[in-house]
Amino acid sequence: MEYKWDQSLATGNNVIDWQHQELFRRMEKLVTAANNGEGQDVLSEAITFLEKYVVQHFDAEEQIQIANSYPEYDSHKQQHHEFRNNITELKKEFETEGANAAILVKSIASVGNWIYNHVKRSDKALAEYLRDRAKAETLRETVDVK
Numbered sequence: 001m002e003y004k005w006d007q008s009l010a011t012g013n014n015v016i017d018w019q020h021q022e023l024f025r026r027m028e029k030l031v032t033a034a035n036n037g038e039g040q041d042v043l044s045e046a047i048t049f050l051e052k053y054v055v056q057h058f059d060a061e062e063q064i065q066i067a068n069s070y071p072e073y074d075s076h077k078q079q080h081h082e083f084r085n086n087i088t089e090l091k092k093e094f095e096t097e098g099a100n101a102a103i104l105v106k107s108i109a110s111v112g113n114w115i116y117n118h119v120k121r122s123d124k125a126l127a128e129y130l131r132d133r134a135k136a137e138t139l140r141e142t143v144d145v146k
Contacts, residue, residue: 003027003112009119011127013064019057020119026050027112034108040099043107047094050087050111058084065126068133076122083114 005024010017026049033042058080065073090107097103 003031003108003116009116009124011119011123012131013127015060016057016064016123016127019053019060020115020123023053023057023115026053027108027115031108031112034104039104039108040101043094043099043104046107046111047087047091051091054080054084054087061123061126064130068130070126070129072122072125072129076126079118079122083118086110086114 003024005021009020009024011020026046030039030042030046033039062073062077062080064070065076070076090103090111093103093106
């Protein structure tokens with residue numbers, strides 16, 4: 001599977017979309033390196049990046065959810081928590097077993113699929129909620145103007 005960001009994954013929030021694009025760029029780099037026989041060298045860099053970057057990204061998303069009273073906040077936050085745990089487990093496995101082909105394939109599949117599916121489903125649902133909320137707010141302001 002290719003892990004490329006495209007417009008179908010856009011949420012409409014520039015910060016979140018930029019961060020998602022960076023996540024997909026990193027996954028694409030890892031897949032390309034694996035296809036060129038260099039994936040094991042790039043895996044450590046990818047895990048370190050994900051460990052740090054998802055904290056920043058998830059915090060930004062969660063702050064947006066809190067600020068907008070997102071009704072699925074708890075579920076969304078739980079998904080983020082599970083992904084963080086997944087990255088922690090991958091790192092432990094990497095540190096224990098080293099950069100072997102099995103962990104490379106597992107990393108690409110589990111991380112890539114999670115990111116793709118989370119953005120496609122959960123983050124798109126958040127984006128739809130934010131758009132609907134903005135439209136409702138605009139409508140309220142228009143009606144209140146009289």
